[in-house]
Amino acid sequence: MENRQRIAIVTGANKGIGLEISRQLSENGILVVLTARDEVRGQAAVKKLQDVGVKEVIFHQLDISDPASITCLKEFVKTKFGKLDILVNNAGVGGVELQSPTTLIEGDSESLFAAINETYEMSKECIDINYYGTKAMCEAFIPLLHQSKSPRIVNVSATFGKLLFIPGDSIRKELRNIDNLAEDRLEELMESFLVDCKEGRLKESGWPDRAFSAYKVSKNAVNAYTRILAKNYPKFIVNCVCPGYVKTDLTYNTGTLTVEEGAKGPVMLALLPDGSPSGQFYNQTEPTSFE
Secondary structure (H helix, E strand, C coil), X not given: CCCCCXXXXXXXXXXXXXXXXXXXXXXXXXXXXXXXXXXXXXXXHHHHHHHCCCCCEEEEECCCCCHHHHHHHHHHHHHHCCCCCEEEECCCCCCCEECCCCCCCCCCHHHHHCCEECCHHHHHHHHHHHHHHHHHHHHHHHHHHCCCCCCEEEEXXXXXXXXXXXXXXXXXXXXXXXXXXXXXXXXXXXXXXXXXHHCCCHHHHCCCCCCCHHHHXXXXXXXXXXXXXXXXXXXXXXXXXXXXXXXXXXXXXXXXXXXXXXXXXXXXXXXXXXXXXXXXXXXXXXXXXXX
């Protein structure tokens, strides 16, 4: 018997925007597979939603940096539902740590920029999770999305994913030229960034060299990959979205928007009707430029 209910996966969903995306999708009749690295926290998140009357949500453990974990989730969804309708790639890290002691001011991003420290190890983790993890999720679930009548991929990005945050003209030109940018070249660019980061030559090579440098590069890569997916899978609707400057752990609670406000854009894109634009970048709920 055909499973008519729409099924969604939300990554990084035990708190913050991911948890709220799960709640809003569930309230729209979507059965949500809420995922998180930590099983105890993920189960607690599902219970938190169920305690306020949200019923269409189940938990499954997922670490998007672990191929075996992704495969386990894929087999679970394949066996239980036989398809996937919506993939929301929300899981991500900032690639920085706070210096201590420090004073942060709500709504003042400059106070955050002045208080962070970035190392090669943090940058590598940021690229591995934000870009490679997102890509691995898409590759794993594209076959199950093909079984949906209305497949949707939503990649949660950031304003930092705009090309203006990449200083190097040649790098910007490659990321912009989606017609000729292949996935293997995108990976080469990510590896070049990490080499330059390790060897301390980010600025000379045209990469951002301060204030969330790896995060900016990872989100530019996610945006470029989103456009590649949209080109390669014309029957899918694939978009990326900046949720806004949201008060979450990622912004060390300096954001100005609530998680309810931040979730609106990703949820809107997850529920877009057939025939909607694909390969676009949204700032919250409004289309924006990749530039």
